[in-house]
Amino acid sequence: MKAKIRVTLKTGVLDPQGKAIAGALGHLGFSGIGDVRQGKYFEIDLAETDKVRAREQVKAMCEKLIANTVIENYDIDLT
Amino acid sequence: MKAKIRVTLKTGVLDPQGKAIAGALGHLGFSGIGDVRQGKYFEIDLAETDKVRAREQVKAMCEKLIANTVIENYDIDLT
């Protein structure tokens, strides 16, 4: 089973990288660009085959390590 | 319209971050962890409302700036 995890900054947390990308896209001539937010993405191969147990396991990984829940949210996709 | 972009390392490209995370998850007692790969995730608000044109625009952004296509792949989701 494969877990795909997206980690994004909580609303309200400044995202200088996103802002810089928005600026750079503007310089490159792209128009109509609003907010840009940058996050992280992870793919993890799991031995677990049960979806429910896998989700629990991945949730624990996110809480314990992968996301800094002080400033980040995460969401999990299992395939 | 909102574009969600995942940027991942091409197969075969070394991913030191993924490797370190896999190691740390092991130390934290998680078992059955295979390969871990880290990528980037972006959300971009677009003024464009036409899906076809939006995809083209975002594709151009990825090629020109957001992904380093020498070592990265990207995929785009529009909502």
Add this chain to the structure above:
Amino acid sequence: MKSAVVVFPGINRERDMMLALETVTGQRPVAVWHAETELPSVDLVVVPGGFSYGDYLRCGAIAARSPIMQAIKARAAAGLRVLGVCNGFQIITEAGLLPGALVRNAGLRFVCRQVRLTVENNRTFFTNRMQTGAIVSCPVAHGEGNYICDTETLKRLEGEGRVVFRYAEGTNPNGAMNDIAGIMNETGTVIGMMPHPENMIEPLHGRTDCRPLFESLLAA
């Protein structure tokens, strides 16, 4: 004053820190390897700078979850003094010993330069030889030293005098909230700071401004 310096793989300023501690306090600190589960009996634990685990994932994140940090957390709860510098600040913050988070510099680049620091609180184990309001030169060398926290926490830090160092005179190198360069926990036993006082203690370093910080350890 007995001290220990914790070494994680990828930490690289442990020699600088040990040299400063030894030079100023006269006692050579013990190096503690990250895989150990017990701390030696010391008066102070320092988590030095560097790139623990390459700072992969997030700065300090992986180190914060290592076995030795569990021991440090337990001893810190019992009142042991802990100082985290640069990556050490990031590690102890990730470990929950200090509130908030350290994120990417606002300028998005690594910055190595001299800044000016105001000592905001001199009633701590690392500042008691200084005057509150004193300004010292000190170098920074980091890519992710931008301190952030929620408004509630910020209010408490400021209200309780827990901001120990602030970037002075427009020298904030990273966009940190309220120019915060260093903070402490509620009891004042844990201090974290981004700048590198260990690199400003002898004439070779150009100035010796940060020597009194290490001298403070002797009085505390």
Add this chain to the structure above:
Amino acid sequence: MTLANNTTITPELVRQHGLKPEEYDRFVKLLGREPTLTELGICSAMWNEHCSYKSSKKWLKTMPTTGPRVIQGPGENAGVIDIGDGDAIVFKMESHNHPSFIEPYQGAATGVGGILRDVFTMGARPIAAMNALRFGAPSHPKTRHLVSGVVHGIGGYGNSFGVPTIGGEVNFHPRYNGNILVNAMAVGLARADSIFYSKARGVGLPVVYLGAKTGRDGIHGATMASAEFDGKAEEKRPTVQVGDPFTEKCLLEACLELMASGAVIAIQDMGAAGLTSSAVEMGAKGDLGIELDLDKVPCREDGMTAYEMMLSESQERMLMVLDPAKEKQAEAIFRKWDLDFAIVGKTTDTLRFVIKHHGEVMADLPIKQMGDQAPEYDRPWVEPKTPAALGDVPPPEDLRAAILKIVGSPEMCSRRWVWEQYDSLIGSNTAQIPGGDAGVVRIRGNKAIAVSTDVTPRYVEADPFEGGKQAVAECWRNLTAVGADPIAITDNLNFGNPERPEIMGQFVRAIQGLSAACTALEFPIVSGNVSLYNETNGQAILPTPAIGGVGLIPDLSRMATIPFKAADEAIILIGGHGSHLGQSIYLREALGREHGAPPPVDLAIERRNGDLVRQMIRRKAVTAVHDISDGGLALAVIEMALASGLGASLAALDHRQLFGEDQARYVVTTSDAGTVLAAARAASVPAVEIGTVTSAATLNIAGGPSISVADLRAAHEGWFPAYMAGEL
């Protein structure tokens, strides 16, 4: 690459491997049969320019490489010099030009990683890093992206690894538009009696693989590094090597522990052509055969073929010959640092390089002919053209405007934007950060070393012989200016296609110039690297023999720096007034011309003047010192003012005196002009008092303009950040 090992080798396949038909014939004759695919790959890696030095060897052999302080000259991973007290300095420079053009961040990062490995392979802890960078014109659409990526990559690797980056160079010129140069230098400290070498010793001993796993990175990187670009380089997109500074830092610590344990008989890092070149080098140097069993090689990916494993350029790997009695202890050290440790082969007495995989022999080659007896060419070369005489150069219409323009030009402006991204302080031993004449790092007590990298490519282009001399002389002068005794150099010879006689002519004459200067200044070459084929569509780079020099400062309390120290001190020009404007910055930046001959270097005068300056620094007779180079006297004085915040009031000086780039000159300040002038007279060195340091922060030229240091600073500090922000 999924071809079978017994694939028929077609001329097309030979061509793709960068081998000339006659080279392939030579290879077949050597084997007495058709090679296997793996053998072809090994041959292409070992016989390419990068690994074999086939075009350059003949000339490299002519360079002066010995001296009383030389412990190890060229031929090892890095050069080694004796700095007394049982200490040795290990250093080398290496290019990562092509990879950095393709992927600037990773290319530069792995360049730094590679050179650090060269240094710690020899048992030295890296204590300083430098980088010499050349980019295309600022207006070229790729330049900003390349500068950004390269600088970020150098910092990203060096900062994380934990070595202070204390200096380097940055030039811009349209001739680097299609071929940037990224030359990285590392300097390490070791004990003189425990240096480690790559020469294998002993038959039947285990060959051990250390470090990170092998992936499909950079396969054919070594071949790529020797291939000319044809404008399609970007489409080829070879598998880029990704650097992992964290693993390298662990590898450093593990290797130093391992060396201290006495387990290492020979050790060699895996650089270009990875496992192939490291194994061949160890065996060939030791007159031994090597047998490898690829089933034992730690791999990152499934199904890697022998061909791929032998040519992979995955980073952060080493190969060593182990004392079998210490195997367990050695393995425990590597496990502790979470690194791979695998016995992958053994030394033999057959002088064959034998590769086995899945029980089959994939390659069986004569090791000497792959290594130290690889082909060597005597390429035809022609004498470079002498530059046309320059004639009179007019003064500027507006001197103030000319000065501000030069101070704020891409070539002369502050590099702070670059070096503030490098940790220059880690180690607590940095006595001079970038921005001065040389970086300085304390060894211990009061002893320190100074490091500088130099070359003026426009001089070398105009006259390779004089330009070659000048590169060495300037490096020597920079070390002298901080008060160091220059000891030895490394070089990185970056040139175009050596198959063109004009390029080969530049190469030969530049080497002759370097050699003349090294001999006259007793400044031997102990290591180096050659990067050829830096051409795109037939347009070669400016010939760029970068020099990295190391000097010794016996007593740090007698080190000189460039800032003015106090108002009212005399400003003295050592070496006499200048007048040479050929190839000068003034000519180029103020008048838009690149003409004439470069300033000639009189090596005897160079030495005489430098020795005087060093003596005066040691006697504390001078308070600030700066050598004169690009931009002449004017720029030297301005840089001293900018570094201090004080001003200068200068005598009337014409444009030739202000901007002439005549060699062997320095600006010094002193509170006792009489003593300095008398010492100069006694040494027969021309010296002129040209002005006074002022507390007013203004540059004042008698009968000329008055420019505030604030305006000079705005121009000097302004260009780089503004350019990088896309504002220019």
